[in-house]
Amino acid sequence: xxxxxxxxxxxxxxxxxxxxxxxxxxxxxxxxxxxxxxxxxxxxxxxxxxxxxxxxxxxxxxxxxxxxxxxxxxxxxxxxxxxxxxxxxxxxxxxxxxxxxxxxxxx
Numbered sequence: 001x002x003x004x005x006x007x008x009x010x011x012x013x014x015x016x017x018x019x020x021x022x023x024x025x026x027x028x029x030x031x032x033x034x035x036x037x038x039x040x041x042x043x044x045x046x047x048x049x050x051x052x053x054x055x056x057x058x059x060x061x062x063x064x065x066x067x068x069x070x071x072x073x074x075x076x077x078x079x080x081x082x083x084x085x086x087x088x089x090x091x092x093x094x095x096x097x098x099x100x101x102x103x104x105x106x107x
Contacts, residue, residue, distance in 0.1 A: 066098035 032038055054071075061067040074091040082090075 061095055062099060063102045066095045066102060069098050070095035 032041070057071050058064065058067045061070070070091040073094040074087050077087045077090055
């Protein structure tokens, strides 16, 4: 990529990121009292994190089956209130085991 084109892209991304963070502080001066808007804003980070993470889970492995099993393990353990480290390590372990089994079965 050309350095000038990269610099333009970088500046546009920096400007957009800055505007998204700066505009709410400038435009909304009073405390938000509407319960619907407050509850909506409360759940936005969780929705954004889910939208960014879940597709990555299913496209990050060699086999879709291993991604589904890893996701299921993570869901079950998180439902059982296990720690983040336990959930992540168990899901990764499940994916590893399924990937090894699938690789062995296909060869």
